[in-house]
Amino acid sequence: MTAGGIPIRKATPADQPRIHAIRMGVRENVLSDPSRVTDEEVAWYREQAIFLVSEAGGEVAGFSCANHQTGLIWALFVDPAHEGCGHGQALLDAALDALQAGGxxxxxxxxxxxxxxxxxYRRQGWQEMGVSxxxxVVFIKPLG
Ligand SMILES: CC(C)(COP(=O)(O)OP(=O)(O)OC[C@H]1O[C@@H](n2cnc3c(N)ncnc32)[C@H](O)[C@@H]1OP(=O)(O)O)[C@@H](O)C(=O)NCCC(=O)NCCS
Incomplete structure (x- = not known):
C-alpha cells in the first residue's frame, strides 16, 4: 500500500534491527531506558496489533505502532535523515486508517x-487533553 505516495507495509521480524536503530537514533522523544520497550511488546504489536513501516530507496525510513484494542498510537518514529518528507504523516494516517477499520x-x-x-500532532487536528x-502531553483524535 502507499499513503501520500510513500510505500507502507507491515513490519516483519527482519525489520527489527533497522527499527531499533531508528528508535535509538531520534533526537526527540528519546528512549531514556531501552529496557522499557520489551521484545514481547514489539512482537505483540507486530503479530497481534498494527505495526507498519515506510520505505525510501529500499530501506525502512520510519515506523508506526497502534493498539487495535484501545486506539493507542504507541509509536511513531522517522529516521532523522528522512524527516520532513511526509513519512510521519503517511505512517500516522495508515495507522489511523487501520484503527478505524477495526472499529x-x-x-x-x-x-x-x-x-x-x-x-x-496539533497541526493535524489532535486535541490536547493536558499533561499525563x-x-x-496527552492528545486525542476522533476517527471518521
Ligand atoms: C514527529 C515525526 C514523527 C514527524 O515525522 P516526519 O516524517 O518529519 O513528518 P512529515 O514529513 O510527515 O511532516 C513533518 C512536516 O513536514 C511537512 N512535509 C510533509 N511532506 C513534506 C514534503 N514532501 N516535503 C517537505 N515537507 C513536508 C509536513 O507539512 C510537516 O510540517 P509540520 O512539521 O509543520 O507539521 C518525526 O519528527 C520523529 O520521528 N520525531 C522523533 C520521534 C518522536 O518525537 N515521535 C513521536 C513520539 S509520540
Missing amino acids: IVQAHLTTGGGTRAEGF LDGN
Whole structure:
C-alpha cells in the first residue's frame, strides 16, 4: 500500500534491527531506558496489533505502532535523515486508517511537550487533553 505516495507495509521480524536503530537514533522523544520497550511488546504489536513501516530507496525510513484494542498510537518514529518528507504523516494516517477499520472511534497518544511531534500532532487536528502523570502531553483524535 502507499499513503501520500510513500510505500507502507507491515513490519516483519527482519525489520527489527533497522527499527531499533531508528528508535535509538531520534533526537526527540528519546528512549531514556531501552529496557522499557520489551521484545514481547514489539512482537505483540507486530503479530497481534498494527505495526507498519515506510520505505525510501529500499530501506525502512520510519515506523508506526497502534493498539487495535484501545486506539493507542504507541509509536511513531522517522529516521532523522528522512524527516520532513511526509513519512510521519503517511505512517500516522495508515495507522489511523487501520484503527478505524477495526472499529476504533477515537485514537489517543502521548508525546513530550515542546517537541516537533507536539506541533505536528496539533497541526493535524489532535486535541490536547493536558499533561499525563509522567509529564507527557496527552492528545486525542476522533476517527471518521
Ligand atoms: C514527529 C515525526 C514523527 C514527524 O515525522 P516526519 O516524517 O518529519 O513528518 P512529515 O514529513 O510527515 O511532516 C513533518 C512536516 O513536514 C511537512 N512535509 C510533509 N511532506 C513534506 C514534503 N514532501 N516535503 C517537505 N515537507 C513536508 C509536513 O507539512 C510537516 O510540517 P509540520 O512539521 O509543520 O507539521 C518525526 O519528527 C520523529 O520521528 N520525531 C522523533 C520521534 C518522536 O518525537 N515521535 C513521536 C513520539 S509520540
